[in-house]
Amino acid sequence: MNDAADIKVRETIDGLYRTESRRILSTLIRLLGDFDLAEEAMHDAFAAAMEKWAEEGIPANPWAWLVSAGRFKGIDVMRRQSRKDESSADTIEQLEAESNDPAEIADRAVKDDELRLIFTCCHPALAPDARIALTLREVCGLTTEEIARAFLTTPSTLAQRIVRAKAKIRDAGIPYKVPSQEDLPERLEAVLHVIYLVFNEGYSASSGDSLTRADLSGEAIRLGRLLLELLPANPQAAAFEPEVTGLVALMLLQESRRAARSSAEGDLVLLEDQNRSLWNQETIREGTQLVRRALASQRFGTYTLQAAIAAVHAEAPTAAATDWAQIVALYDVLLQMAPSPVVELNRAVAVALSSSPEAGLQIIDGILARGDLSDYHLAHSARADLCRRLGRHAEARESYKRALALTRLEPERRFLERRLNEVV
Amino acid sequence: MKYMLLVYYNEKEMSDAERDRCYVDSARLSRDLAAEGKFVDASPLQLIDTATSVRVRNGKKLVTDGPFAETHEQLGGYYLVDANDLDEAIGIATRIPVATLGTIEIRPVLEIPGLPTGGT
Numbered sequence: 001m002n003d004a005a006d007i008k009v010r011e012t013i014d015g016l017y018r019t020e021s022r023r024i025l026s027t028l029i030r031l032l033g034d035f036d037l038a039e040e041a042m043h044d045a046f047a048a049a050m051e052k053w054a055e056e057g058i059p060a061n062p063w064a065w066l067v068s069a070g071r072f073k074g075i076d077v078m079r080r081q082s083r084k085d086e087s088s089a090d091t092i093e094q095l096e097a098e099s100n101d102p103a104e105i106a107d108r109a110v111k112d113d114e115l116r117l118i119f120t121c122c123h124p125a126l127a128p129d130a131r132i133a134l135t136l137r138e139v140c141g142l143t144t145e146e147i148a149r150a151f152l153t154t155p156s157t158l159a160q161r162i163v164r165a166k167a168k169i170r171d172a173g174i175p176y177k178v179p180s181q182e183d184l185p186e187r188l189e190a191v192l193h194v195i196y197l198v199f200n201e202g203y204s205a206s207s208g209d210s211l212t213r214a215d216l217s218g219e220a221i222r223l224g225r226l227l228l229e230l231l232p233a234n235p236q237a238a239a240f241e242p243e244v245t246g247l248v249a250l251m252l253l254q255e256s257r258r259a260a261r262s263s264a265e266g267d268l269v270l271l272e273d274q275n276r277s278l279w280n281q282e283t284i285r286e287g288t289q290l291v292r293r294a295l296a297s298q299r300f301g302t303y304t305l306q307a308a309i310a311a312v313h314a315e316a317p318t319a320a321a322t323d324w325a326q327i328v329a330l331y332d333v334l335l336q337m338a339p340s341p342v343v344e345l346n347r348a349v350a351v352a353l354s355s356s357p358e359a360g361l362q363i364i365d366g367i368l369a370r371g372d373l374s375d376y377h378l379a380h381s382a383r384a385d386l387c388r389r390l391g392r393h394a395e396a397r398e399s400y401k402r403a404l405a406l407t408r409l410e411p412e413r414r415f416l417e418r419r420l421n422e423v424v
Numbered sequence: 425m426k427y428m429l430l431v432y433y434n435e436k437e438m439s440d441a442e443r444d445r446c447y448v449d450s451a452r453l454s455r456d457l458a459a460e461g462k463f464v465d466a467s468p469l470q471l472i473d474t475a476t477s478v479r480v481r482n483g484k485k486l487v488t489d490g491p492f493a494e495t496h497e498q499l500g501g502y503y504l505v506d507a508n509d510l511d512e513a514i515g516i517a518t519r520i521p522v523a524t525l526g527t528i529e530i531r532p533v534l535e536i537p538g539l540p541t542g543g544t
Contacts, residue, residue: 123510125510125514171532172510172530172532173425173427173507173508173509173510173513173532174509174510174511175508175509175510175511177509177511179511180511183511183515
């Protein structure tokens with residue numbers, strides 16, 4: 001065995017770990033029925049590969065070899081544990097009765113394993129922050145430290161959240177499966193919600209002094225793409241492809257503006273003031289193409305509509321040249337599908353630009369009078385902005401102050417303070 | 425796996441006639457579950473003003489009138505079911521008549537050694 005061959009094996013294994021470890025883990029969880037055991041077994045399998053492959057060469061199907069080795073290691077661990085605890089004896093017997101032939105394992109229903117993993121990590125019986133942490137850890141393969149840093153918490157807090165979630169999966173019997181046809185719509189909705197939450201946490205952090213955390217948004221887009229890749233393989237889940245397409249489009253179109261959304265000083269730049277030459281045209285092209293596909297299916301939902309709105313913005317050469325009437329029309333459909341005061345607010349801003357600031361202001365005052373958004377800083381800053389345009393400076397100042405009192409994000413505070421100083 | 429489905433609702437929000445109707449529906453659900461092989465046990469409880477709480481402290485028995493805690497929704501009954509997994513238990517919970525009015529709390533049953541068998 002020479003060094004060059006050793007290096008080649010190591011490189012192959014490192015590459016396999018990067019591209020295949022999540023798929024291998026998802027299959028081992030199904031085969032062994034336990035998250036922690038599967039994780040341990042997978043690491044043992046990679047360690048074994050390092051030794052064996054250097055001696056015997058890289059196998060024809062490395063993926064199947066690793067699954068088979070992991071399964072074997074997992075049974076081994078269970079056998080050791082069962083000396084202390086007799087309850088797992090049946091499971092071991094059952095596992096041992098099944099074939100450990102790599103080729104057979106590779107064939108057996110592995111297609112849906114990653115889908116199973118995603119649905120289990122996003123199960124509504126888990127706390128929302130646990131779903132996010134577990135998805136990033138198990139599906140994306142981020143380390144606890146990376147997730148903790150992204151969510152501005154300590155690794156030990158995050159590790160505990162994941163341990164608790166795994167314990168609930170085991171003790172409460174949360175199944176490792178693609179949900180039944182009946183449950184699929186709401187369960188997929190929960191998955192999309194987790195993905196979009198991760199994206200937004202990366203796109204506009206809810207607190208702290210950095211406006212964007214690109215890594216999280218990248219992971220969310222990757223998750224969306226993975227889902228798009230996996231859904232068609234499952235006959236029941238395939239029907240939901242358009243809305244997943246819409247979500248990926250929405251994330252891409254928002255992501256395309258990242259470089260333009262904050263100034264060199266880290267200050268927030270509003271859509272209308274952004275330098276549009278900084279928008280990523282390639283991302284816009286892909287996003288727009290995906291929106292078209294989702295809309296053409298006629299089976300889209302709210303994510304697709306939001307993506308369509310983002311696409312109208314993306315194709316406008318300047319803020320003034322935006323097709324605001326079309327944006328208002330899209331908001332009308334969105335409001336019919338999912339009524340929400342925040343969407344009403346966004347529609348009001350579009351109305352202000354397509355018709356008149358007065359018309360927009362009237363709608364915002366109506367929303368605020370209902371008390372729905374009185375604690376939402378963007379409602380007050382939107383109102384302030386329209387008042388400023390109408391030359392109603394005293395009212396604008398009042399609303400900027402309300403918005404300032406309500407925002408937690410430092411760059412937004414700086415932006416509002418600047419605006420407040422402009423209307424003296 | 426066995427799951428205990430605890431049925432909580434606000435007793436005051438249900439009339440006696442509605443409650444009688446609910447007992448009939450619940451009995452039917454229990455028979456359906458039995459036919460599906462998922463039924464272990466179920467029963468409504470008498471209203472909360474029949475509750476008595478008992479504590480033993482320092483060897484002394486303390487008996488008080490009322491439930492252990494005053495809450496907006498009260499425990500009104502239970503189902504003990506045999507389900508494959510939590511999704512199946514959630515599916516059963518949604519069929520419980522009171523689910524449209526109150527809350528069904530699902531608790532997996534912890535199996536411990538040493539319990540007598542055939543009790544239920």
